[in-house]
Amino acid sequence: MSCERHRSAIRDVALGEVPPKRLETHLASCPACRAALDDERRRLARIDGELRNTLAIEPPVHLLSRVREIASRGAEPKDPGRLAWLLPLAASVVALAVLLPLARRVFPPSAGEPRAAPSAQVPVAMPSVDTAEASAAQVGVEARKEPPLGESRVVHPRAAATRPSEASPTSEPEVIVPPGGEAALRRFVEAIRDRRMGREVVLGLGPDPVDWSGAEGPSGWPRPPDRLPAEAERVGAAPEMAPRTLSD
Amino acid sequence: MHGLVESLPGSVVSREGVGSLDAAAEELLAEGSRLAFRVAWSVLRQREDAEDVAQEALVRACRNLASLRDRERFRPWLVRIAWRLALNHRRARQRRERREGALADPIGPMDVEELAAAGEFRARLWDAVDALPDKLRLVVVLAGIQGHDVRTVAELAGVPEGTVKSRLHAARKRLLEALS
Numbered sequence: 001m002s003c004e005r006h007r008s009a010i011r012d013v014a015l016g017e018v019p020p021k022r023l024e025t026h027l028a029s030c031p032a033c034r035a036a037l038d039d040e041r042r043r044l045a046r047i048d049g050e051l052r053n054t055l056a057i058e059p060p061v062h063l064l065s066r067v068r069e070i071a072s073r074g075a076e077p078k079d080p081g082r083l084a085w086l087l088p089l090a091a092s093v094v095a096l097a098v099l100l101p102l103a104r105r106v107f108p109p110s111a112g113e114p115r116a117a118p119s120a121q122v123p124v125a126m127p128s129v130d131t132a133e134a135s136a137a138q139v140g141v142e143a144r145k146e147p148p149l150g151e152s153r154v155v156h157p158r159a160a161a162t163r164p165s166e167a168s169p170t171s172e173p174e175v176i177v178p179p180g181g182e183a184a185l186r187r188f189v190e191a192i193r194d195r196r197m198g199r200e201v202v203l204g205l206g207p208d209p210v211d212w213s214g215a216e217g218p219s220g221w222p223r224p225p226d227r228l229p230a231e232a233e234r235v236g237a238a239p240e241m242a243p244r245t246l247s248d
Numbered sequence: 249m250h251g252l253v254e255s256l257p258g259s260v261v262s263r264e265g266v267g268s269l270d271a272a273a274e275e276l277l278a279e280g281s282r283l284a285f286r287v288a289w290s291v292l293r294q295r296e297d298a299e300d301v302a303q304e305a306l307v308r309a310c311r312n313l314a315s316l317r318d319r320e321r322f323r324p325w326l327v328r329i330a331w332r333l334a335l336n337h338r339r340a341r342q343r344r345e346r347r348e349g350a351l352a353d354p355i356g357p358m359d360v361e362e363l364a365a366a367g368e369f370r371a372r373l374w375d376a377v378d379a380l381p382d383k384l385r386l387v388v389v390l391a392g393i394q395g396h397d398v399r400t401v402a403e404l405a406g407v408p409e410g411t412v413k414s415r416l417h418a419a420r421k422r423l424l425e426a427l428s
Binding site for chain 2: 011012014015016040043044046047048050051052054055056057058059060063064066067070071
């Protein structure tokens with residue numbers, strides 16, 4: 001049992017390690033372990049000899065001449081590998097991603113691009129959604145732009161939110177007008193166009209630049225109530241207020 | 249070979265190419281061919297396969313000599329190429345043999361004369377060598393080739409001498425255990 005315990009240490013000694021004191025004492029008193037150590041040393045020498053002899057194998061005499069012959073043919077094109085097509089594809093994608101935004105900045109869509117004519121059925125000059133504006137980027141830009149007052153172009157909120165897939169050159173802008181309110185709506189838009197009414201007033205956001213001192217507002221508009229309902233003070237509620245006020 | 253084997257510092261290979269190597273380059277290539285073949289054989293243990301791998305490694309080495317600035321790095325570089333190619337070749341052969349339902353022996357049949365010469369001990373020894381992890385196997389093989397000392401093995405394997413010593417110790421101990 002004690003000899004078995006020293007087996008690993010005996011191998012280490014055979015491999016050249018200095019025996020620990022305990023093993024040295026044991027070896028001095030145990031002929032079996034001394035024989036085992038000699039056995040390990042002989043086996044190790046045989047292993048080394050076999051490896052050295054086997055690996056002394058000589059290459060065929062024609063190996064070098066064949067290498068010279070193949071190498072002298074010149075550089076062969078390297079194997080591009082199975083995924084070699086990925087590199088040009090990735091380069092193209094990167095180039096597109098970089099160049100497209102640049103091209104849009106350098107060559108913005110010209111102002112003279114043909115647009116679909118406003119629909120004759122709509123009493124108010126509302127822009128129709130053409131295909132160029134239908135792209136998401138275009139719609140985003142248009143929605144953020146403040147149309148200069150005095151121009152007949154008013155961006156319809158619905159049009160600004162229209163997705164490209166929904167837009168078509170023939171689509172009509174949708175305007176909800178209460179019964180009999182077409183004339184009032186027309187005057188409303190004209191008032192904005194003639195700068196008589198600021199956007200803040202329309203949306204209920206700020207002071208009213210229009211002179212309401214008369215019994216009626218400008219262009220025959222009815223005078224609005226002194227205090228707007230609480231919900232109208234919120235920005236989101238303003239569009240709902242306008243038709244209700246007009247129909248009054 | 250023009251343009252491929254440019255002369256290295258120390259004039260290892262002449263500008264005219266492999267066909268007109270100077271004496272030093274011829275010696276280097278001859279020694280390299282022996283080294284590459286033995287490394288390949290230690291993995292594959294078939295002359296034909298080892299020859300193919302050694303040839304491929306030498307051709308690659310020749311074609312890329314221009315990028316090798318240090319003459320002393322030629323042999324480690326060649327060993328690395330031959331070792332990697334041989335391992336790949338062996339894996340491919342094992343896959344092919346498994347597909348064809350061939351031999352249980354992972355290495356494959358030895359040559360007839362080698363079979364005749366190989367005793368039981370040698371067969372068991374190489375089985376044990378094959379069972380070693382790659383890192384241990386490489387140092388055992390390199391130490392076995394021409395009885396390289398620790399310093400040369402470290403240079404060829406590209407690892408510190410201390411690492412070679414510990415790996416060699418572990419590898420030989422495993423071989424002893426396998427053959428006891």
